Amino acid sequence: MFLVCGKDLRLELRTRESLAAAFFFAVLVQLVFSFAFQFQELSLRFEDVGAGLIWITLTFSAILSLQNSFLIERERDCLQALALCPADASAIFLGKLAANVVLILTVQAIILPLSVVLFGYHLSSAVLPVAAVVVVNTVGFSALGTLFAAVTVRTRRSELLLPLLLFPAATPLVIWGVKATRLCLAERSLDSYGYLLVLSACFDAIFIVAGILLFDYILEE
Amino acid sequence: MEGPFRRLEAVLFPVTTILMIVCLYRVFLVVPNEVTMGVVQRIFYFHVPSAWVSFLAFFVVFLGSILFLWTRKAFWDVLAHAAAELGVVFCGIVLLTGPIWARPVWGTWWTWEARLTTTLVLELVYVAYLLLRGQAQNRAQEARLAAILGIVGFLDVPIIYFSVKLWRGHHPIVFKTGGGEGLAPVMLVTFMLCMLTFTLLFVLLLIQRLRLGMLRDELAGLLEREQLLEG
Amino acid sequence: MKNLGYLFWAYTLIWIVLSAYLVSLSVRLSALSSQIRRLKSRLPGGE
Numbered sequence A: 001m002f003l004v005c006g007k008d009l010r011l012e013l014r015t016r017e018s019l020a021a022a023f024f025f026a027v028l029v030q031l032v033f034s035f036a037f038q039f040q041e042l043s044l045r046f047e048d049v050g051a052g053l054i055w056i057t058l059t060f061s062a063i064l065s066l067q068n069s070f071l072i073e074r075e076r077d078c079l080q081a082l083a084l085c086p087a088d089a090s091a092i093f094l095g096k097l098a099a100n101v102v103l104i105l106t107v108q109a110i111i112l113p114l115s116v117v118l119f120g121y122h123l124s125s126a127v128l129p130v131a132a133v134v135v136v137n138t139v140g141f142s143a144l145g146t147l148f149a150a151v152t153v154r155t156r157r158s159e160l161l162l163p164l165l166l167f168p169a170a171t172p173l174v175i176w177g178v179k180a181t182r183l184c185l186a187e188r189s190l191d192s193y194g195y196l197l198v199l200s201a202c203f204d205a206i207f208i209v210a211g212i213l214l215f216d217y218i219l220e221e
Numbered sequence B: 001m002e003g004p005f006r007r008l009e010a011v012l013f014p015v016t017t018i019l020m021i022v023c024l025y026r027v028f029l030v031v032p033n034e035v036t037m038g039v040v041q042r043i044f045y046f047h048v049p050s051a052w053v054s055f056l057a058f059f060v061v062f063l064g065s066i067l068f069l070w071t072r073k074a075f076w077d078v079l080a081h082a083a084a085e086l087g088v089v090f091c092g093i094v095l096l097t098g099p100i101w102a103r104p105v106w107g108t109w110w111t112w113e114a115r116l117t118t119t120l121v122l123e124l125v126y127v128a129y130l131l132l133r134g135q136a137q138n139r140a141q142e143a144r145l146a147a148i149l150g151i152v153g154f155l156d157v158p159i160i161y162f163s164v165k166l167w168r169g170h171h172p173i174v175f176k177t178g179g180g181e182g183l184a185p186v187m188l189v190t191f192m193l194c195m196l197t198f199t200l201l202f203v204l205l206l207i208q209r210l211r212l213g214m215l216r217d218e219l220a221g222l223l224e225r226e227q228l229l230e231g
Numbered sequence C: 001m002k003n004l005g006y007l008f009w010a011y012t013l014i015w016i017v018l019s020a021y022l023v024s025l026s027v028r029l030s031a032l033s034s035q036i037r038r039l040k041s042r043l044p045g046g047e
Helices: A002-015 A017-037 A046-075 A079-084 A089-118 A124-152 A158-169 A171-185 A190-219 B004-030 B039-071 B074-106 B114-135 B139-168 B185-230 C004-042
Strands: none
Touching: A017 A046, A017 A089, A046 A089, A046 A124, A046 A158, A046 A171, A089 A124, A089 A190, A124 A158, A124 A171, A124 A190, A124 B139, A158 A171, A158 B114, A158 B139, A171 A190, A171 B139, A190 B139, B004 B039, B004 B185, B039 B074, B039 B114, B039 B139, B039 B185, B039 C004, B074 B114, B074 B139, B074 B185, B074 C004, B114 B139, B185 C004
16 A cells, blocks of 8 residues: 555655646636635635635645556556556555545645735634544545446546545535534534534545545456 | 236226226325415425436345345336436436425425425435446446446435434424324325325336437447448 | 516526437437437347
């Protein structure tokens, strides 16, 4: 598992392709958001719409990263090699998953402070809770995303199918994530949003297990 | 595929047709007007059974997918495909009739509450399932990948339902459509009759669609033979 | 009776959708059947 994860990450570090794409896309979303919502004129505060912004940015830039995760294998015809390699299919799944999580979180780690600065929000005690929410939901999003990316990579129109499959399937994560983030930004106590974190964690667990069990079938040729 | 299926069909077709006529008769001529919603409430008699059938269909997809991955028999894959198509059709009916019912009753075509959002998401997931099948590179891959999606998609559904419920609070509905409570006996009977009719309709259509799927595979086999002979 | 229009449209749509699907099914079925028949007559050997 660590081998696969490490390999993906090393590849990414060298090309920086998908990171760059995801990052620039995220910045663009911020820009469009600021035009769309006219913060100054409408005296909107970050707390009101920030949760939505964070999650729109995350979901769309994450899709870019996820699409790339199997693209390299497809382009170099490595998919068969992946299937034939002696490692357990679930290890491959977990490795890919880990790599995706790291990549998405890396982008978010830069973007989140950026949006805070751009939209004039005072961070204070919201940092850790928001970070926790982002991490937990990203894991789930990546689990589903890695699963669906593997399923769609060999089909035609895979770039279209992946978002088409992933967004509806991931709605619980987005719903819980936005709600929790909004509560965190408004600096509510842990009791008010704690249950949302637990729900997301359960979601993550269910789909990681599903991925582990089903990945064998996805890889066979 | 014949034998038992043909016999079932021969029985189901007349029975379903008769039941459907009876249902329509009861819905339009027998049943009284509902107190708060008036005439529009009658949509419920076809709307809820459609929803039930679509859930049933998606459950069949789930079972078919698991059985296919386990036994690798093509029948289960064809069944899953057939059920998915039917599920999309009936879920579509739910999504069309729901807003038509909602507009006069709630004053709005749509709201983002638990049941509606889940139904929309469900429809999207299974439309994506059908699209995935169309885009696969070969038959074996199609069956396998579709089975994966059939399993994962179905697991997601109850989760989606609960997530939306927590997000939006409760259904602003006056009339409880969940069960038979609060229904006058004549309405209850009509409702159950419609449920039965729709279920039988589902089975009938499933058999037809199954036949279509089997023929498709038979054609593929024949085409392969032709290519082998020519090549 | 107010709202009769909504009721009418709801049921009409249901019938349109169901009929459209039935038509689609039978068209596909007959197309496939005729293709299979043609192929079977062209190919040597029985089934």
